[in-house]
Amino acid sequence: MDEGVVRQVARAQSHSVSPHEPADVEAAAWMARLHAPDRTEDTVAAFRAWCAADPAHAAAFEHMTLVWEVAGGLHAERASLSPPPAPDVPSRRLVLAGIAGGLVLAVGGIGFWQRAGATVYSTAVGEQRRVTLADGTRVILDTDSRIRVRLDDKARRVTLVRGRASFTTAATDPRPFEVEAAGRHVQVQPGVAQLDIRRDADDVTVTLVDGGAQVVGLPGDAAPVTLAGGQQLATAAAGVRLSQPNVADAIAWQGGRAVFRDDTLAAAVAEMNRYSAVKLAVAPEVAALRVSGTYRVGDNAAFARSVGTLLTLRVVGQGDRLTLVR
Structure with missing residues (x-):
């Protein structure tokens, strides 16, 4: 610098x-x-x-x-919802420019080293951002997301404060790599791994695209769960659920898309609202209707028109709010 x-x-x-x-x-x-x-x-x-x-x-x-x-140096590196190709490892000047825009050093009784060494990356509603960490790990941040990164001589630790992030870990770095979200700790096994982690308040979903990982700190003192590529672990106060989803659907957000497969209209609207300042609402009598398809995120008006046509609904606009009604 x-x-x-x-x-x-x-x-x-x-x-x-x-x-x-x-x-x-x-x-x-x-x-x-x-x-x-x-x-x-x-x-x-x-x-x-x-x-x-x-x-x-x-x-x-x-x-x-x-x-x-x-x-405000952060804004120069933020990407639109049509994400560009993943960048090469940035130059020292570019890395420090990112630090200048995104650095938040915690103040409290956690030690000067941690305060000086934690770097924060975040996105606003409707933004996605791609960064390369100092160890070579590639990160994609989804809309309205925030991570805190701390790399030291012994370990690489990331905290998902909110939202969703994808990580492709660096193969040549021998230090342990761990992501913490709402008390869940995702410990990645050595080598290249690709994982997607989403946090909704205290609910955390971990999708392991490739590699190996173990999740500890599960609710209800549940035993640690070891994940293999293609598996997903959903954790909530009610317990944990291990599944093997369609991985392409699970990571479609990285290409600016949302995929719905027989989801309720209410659930689809909630997902689309994460990406836009124009908010959607549904009348109670149509909330349980089912939606399937792939939609470009960030354009709620287009989504409302499409769904309205498919389900024979009207779109009622008021300010920056669109309501789907019978």
Whole structure:
């Protein structure tokens, strides 16, 4: 990271949001050093000492993380719902630009190393994003999703905060790879694995496309479940369910599509609403009607017209809301 650029952004932002310009500039410099490829344990120790020397230092470092959020570098890397080909491993400058836009360093009693080393990637409603992590793992984020990534010398850990993400792990990295979502821990076996994880509040669905993985921390103290390629594990408060779905349907979202196979209209509408600011609703008397087909996500008006024609329904519009009625 270009430390001069970091300081320039820090100065510009600190005049409007912080009275502690010298500490902010120092915090920006520390952020650059902590994310430099030549970072050492001495750097981390010096950072701890700097934070401990003055409460204003720790506050300035927290402020710097907010500055990066305001800077908005994240938007340049976000993709539309027609995702481009997966990028090659990005250059150092591109990786750091992503950090600048998406970095949120947690503040709390979890240790300075974790605070400085966690990187956040997220998408808004209607967006998808492809990123390559520092270890070579490729990630696709679905609409309205958020992950927190922490890579250290011993392990690679990702937290799915909300939404859905697909992971294709790097084959040559020997460190354990784990994804945590709502207390479920998906531990990927060594080698290349492709997995899709969706979180809806505390309900988590894991689809293993290829490779091997084990899921632990299941509700009701259920025993760990080992997954093979093509299997799906759905976990909820009521228990767990292991199945072997149509994998192509399960990962169709990566191509901007939603596949319904005899789903209720209410369920289909709920899925389509994840991708659009134009919200759909269904009248109670038609909610149980069945829907099948493949639909492009992000265009709820087109979906409503298509389903209305197929099921002989009317589409009633009011503001940014469309209601399907008999």
